[in-house]
Amino acid sequence: MNSFIQEDSTYILHLPYHLAKASMGEELCKLLTDFDFINYKTTTLSSQSLIEDYDLAQISNIQIPKKQKESLKLIQATINLSKHVLDDDKKQLAGQLLGRLLSFEIPEIQTMLEQAKQHQQKEPWLRPLTSSLTPPGEPLLRTLTGHNNWVTTAAITPDGDKFVSASEDATVKIWNLTSGSVINTLTGHNNSINAVAITPDGKKIISASDDKTLKIWNLETGEELLTIIGHTKSIRTVAIHPDGEIFISGSTDNSLKVWDIQTGQELHTFIGHGNSINSVEIEPSGKIFVSASDDKTVKIWDLQTGKVLHDLIGHSGSVMTVAITPDGNRVVSGSRDNTLKIWDLHTGKELHTVTEHIGSVMAVAITPNGKQAITGSNSALLNIWDLETGAKLNTLDSHTLFVNAIAITPDGKKAISASSDMTLKVWDLQAEVCTLTIHRDWIKAVTITADGKLAVSASDDQTLKVWDVETGKKLHTLTGHTGHVNSVVTTPDSKLAISASDDRSLKVWDLDSGVELCTYDEHCDAGEALAITPDGQNIISDGKSETIKVYNLSNGIELLTIENVYSIAKIAVTPDGKQVISTSQNKNFKIWDLQSGIELHNFTGHTAWVNAVAIAPDGKLAISASNDYTLKIWDLQTREELHTLAGHSYWIWAVAVCPNGKFLVSGSWDRSLKVWDLQTRNLVASFIGESEIDAVAISPDGMTIVAGERSGRLHFLRLEGFDKFRTQFHVT
Template sequence: MSEFDNLSSENQEYVLNLPYHLAQASMADDLHELLTEFEFLEHKILISSPQPLIEDYNLALQPNIIVIENMKNDFKLLQSFFRLSSNILADYKTQLVEQLWGRMQNFETPKITELLKEAKQSKTAWLRPLKPSLTHPGGNLIRTLTGHTSFIWAVAAIPNSHQAISGSIDGIIKVWNLDTGEELFTFNAHSDAINSIAVTSDAKRAVSASSDKTLKVWDLETQKQILTLYGHQESVNAVAITPNNKWVISGSDDNTLKVWDLEKGEELFTLSSHTGNITSVNITSYGKLVVSGSYDRTIKVWDLQKRKAILTLKGHKQVVNTLTITADNKYLVSGDFAGVIKVWNLLNGRKALSIKAHSLSVQKVAVTPDGKQIISASYDNTLKVWDFKIGKEISSFNGHSDHVTALAITSDGKQVVSGAEDDTLKVWNLVAEEKNIYITSHAKAVSVLAISLDSKRVISGSHDNTVKVWNTQTGEELFHLQEHPNWVKSVTVTPNNKQIISGSYEGTIKVWDLATGAEIFTKAIHNLSVIALLPTPEGKRIISASIDKTIKVWELKTGKEVFSFVGHNYGVSAIVITPDAKCVISSSYDKTLKIWDLETGKELYTLIGHTDAIEALTITADGKRIISGSHDTTIKIWNLATGKQDFTLNGHSYRITTLAVTPDSKRVISGSYDTTIKVWNLETGKEEFTLTNHKSSINAIKVTPDGQRFISVADDNMLKLWDLTTGEEIASFAGESKLRCCAITPDGATIIAGEESGKVHFLQLEETNKLRC
């Protein structure tokens, strides 16, 4: 029991404010002890929120508090930790232990080591990260802002404040306090996507541009809409405001720019010269020139007084997606769909610099107020910082798990705010306090995991086109295997633990040596994505399934095709092999299942009954029953011997995403897009439990080898471990983005989870009675 339990309300208040009193008394040693004591940190999180603790560290770091350097470093690290974890701890207050171990293991100061030890002893059951696989404190990332529920396509820093404004594709605008992460207020702004936002230099008004063909003007002080600007015939993609706050300039898919009176909301005039959609606009600080970028691959410079284009800049080979002007008005920076950034001399229109910056489209560029650095945001999920003069990359910010589509720099030039299609905003320091902080991970979403039968190796496949091999005991990366031409959608390991097989989005399959990481061969087996790979039990053949509607059986040694199973009308979604290795069962988006003879290559029969696509498939360990889960919200149990349906399980309200069967073949567990998990009795067809602790779609479920427990991962970023007998949640772990896949080693010792951000987490269950998971 904690010393802070069962306090009176008066004592509770005193304890919460104790850091303030200690700081007032300049009691540095006591303050250091308190702010590195786990029980106090946990208590304050449970009673209030992370922000008061962040402010406590501000008190401790005041100049009048005389602390030694080690104390100061501890305060800075823990403050950074709580900023990074604030969005997680606000939603999941009991995750403090897991967050500390997931972020702080590499900081081996005496107090941090003691804090981790105290944290470890505070829970009866928790999932311990084997290595720090969450973002470390002290790096560029400051905090993550959550609240939007759709892609964020627009963000602007509010001048001379610590606030930002963001817009998402569901038409919602939010205003944020960047110091606290607090959402200040929300506008239900547009009926379609918000593509751009601009703020007046006096920070009193904002203008939003939308795919609903309108612009809207907002009063940021009264939090009310002032005007709606009508006139564009298509989506409005870009907006800028003149420095005197009198005019608004907008760019649209109707190929025009329009100039508006901000006070009256009247259209003043239209600028027409582009031959393609206008993607971006910007204005010089003296307000006379406007620049625009377009789908016609050109940039135009317009004189507002003459109302005409005075320069056309050509050089981009793809759509000009974004542009900005330096504070001194001398240069223009642009980015295009090919990932190229160009710097232009705005006085003469000549190209000054060209950078192949990203592997995918540059969505936004910005220049720091001092003109020394360019910041770019890309579809490759990263932000990059560039030296303006020579175009050299200074740093790369990795943290978003989807396309980074919006970017703003704060007025003081110290922080960057980014928005992405992972529905989050992130606040970054341009200069990191801690150097050489690096987490080994994939660059994009982890799509699949496989484990060797000896439990020693984990193989992960990713949307970054790579396969990685990991040590399951330490979580360390062993090999980074040569890239596939496209996303890796499936991986498996041969029964003898000697080879890895991986399948890619475009149909390519690669075979690798597990011991050395060497590629053995590559072959184009399918025409489209390889969604599943299974070795036959003796390991001589591989079965692959594809969106190209086929299942193929091929020799592992030569890559030679043995059979091609053709019969589905749409893509294959999953395959399983019967325990006796005589048949393979396939499910399809054509609403059917098919059973194929592995000896003859013939189709034995088709199972018809679902009324929508089948996404989930499994088979009982005794080989008697096939279980399928469908978009029609039902689970069907089929008798393999007869091909007949035994019964249908009804209860979910949305499509079934995943299924798992217990080793004794008595129960099946289903996960759904409806956010629930259900446990069903296969003997009676009755539902035993409905588990509702997840907040979003369930992506994967795995049962422990002993059949007593199971794990689930979901779009709410959570992994949960459940007791299969009672239906109770035993432990959980919060990732930093959606958890896409999970696995348990055959010895039951380690749980692995893959994130949409590319992170791979290695977890072990810690219990007071020391039971394995």
């Protein structure tokens, strides 16, 4: 229903009457207009203003028909999910709406999407062909960005209106939970902040840092009130007493310290753990506290005497997190041994062990009713568990790196997770999970067959999937690898796919049937890099001991070994089949002769890893993608660097050139896919996904782009308006 429109080259947000009329009906539009919901005048608004407008429409006295009201809620939820994208780039609205709402067969929604597409036609854009983004109605409500390093911790104020986060970027941020906006950013620590806690009255924040200090802040003003020094090493955890007068900190110096909140005076030091202390929690009565350590134990302490009441022994790895139920009867601990243990606080007896946790348990939080625990893992998942039975109730899957902390709102309806992927996410704990991800893990590679009909994706979930490019529908799932599948190519006749895996095998698949035809074992080392010669006869892969190996596809016989190839990331073959390029983690890439194996040139210029390279169809240019956030265009004949493309804000892991040589596409860990005009070097269009983009392929007609994410999502996008853009800039 809403649209960003272009006026004097400025993108603005409003609700045009004709759009609302098309999607809601004329009578409803008139009613909303009377309440100034539909804005005839062009005014600059934010995505938050739009969200609040939808709130107004739903809580007003207007008698909105049920179906239209459902549509309003879906669109509002979609804007919420996309707010972090739209706040950075309003041009993304149409793509975000289509990517999240295409699957909803609701006339009002579909009409709105058609209108959004029409408005977007004013300039080039990437149009989603499938619903590849998280839809409304799922547990995920919002993604919050703002920290520029791992987010390590989060805490919610007692009234549930605000929350606090901290990061390895050495900042503390205070957020409005309803709007998702940053209220204040607190600076003062000079190293990573590992923990924050909020006083029971909601007035102060305590932060603990790798700089060996604790700081106390005024939550309302952001003023630093105290800096406390006493620990001799990093401070990993902090907990505030229910009376708000004292707090406890735990450090890698193996000690726990009790402090006066008003003065910062050290009151007690407790020694007992034999290694770093990762987590501390105070029991609701305030008489007992619990600590967890790298020494694989949990200890229950008497706060007044400093005596250890119980040693909870049973974990076989570092205990990373601990929580106490609201009734003060149970302790829940999470460990690097991939288990969650539930203990009786008073006896120290182990009650349950949850063994089906995937990955190390990095964080745990208990719902206010004491019935469930939510855990965060280094597998990037959140899991919800029944504390009585130990059964898993739900899995929340949207982060792409470690989940370091979880906080639950006082009403138990929402949770906030903090992750190493530099985001925080807000979850609806009452919503059901219904989305099936494309792959269950990181998509490492995608390719499109020469006839443009099929796409193949390769994933860390040990599978490949074959897709219809036109419809985006899955045709086959290819199983057989026992390790991460890192790369895939297809033969020029579009009949076969070849995959490379961590299991050190190459597999050949029939694309029509999805059947595995043969396996070449021990033919690759890490299985990171793979290419096929233009004639389809030979496979090129990374080999053992930093080599490139060339094999005959039909019989697997080794034809050539290229020595002294350092730390290969990706490889690409020139269109004439005579040379191969290998990218590297040592900031350069090299070109080799495929007949002799001789190094022809070492390209230098990047300042960080070179992750990928693409070669123009005429063989004259190479485009490299790097962790230095840039792409570089090179002349393959003169070996000169021609241009640097800057625009991504994080590592670039994928690049592909259109078969007609007019544009290139890059995918980055900043979650963006960018289209660049190869002749003018201008940025043409972009699309923002849910997570890091690691794989990109372009169809032979140059119209469809397929991109794979670390989240396991696969985007099918159509580039529209590019030729119009080139005409505008007088490019032939």
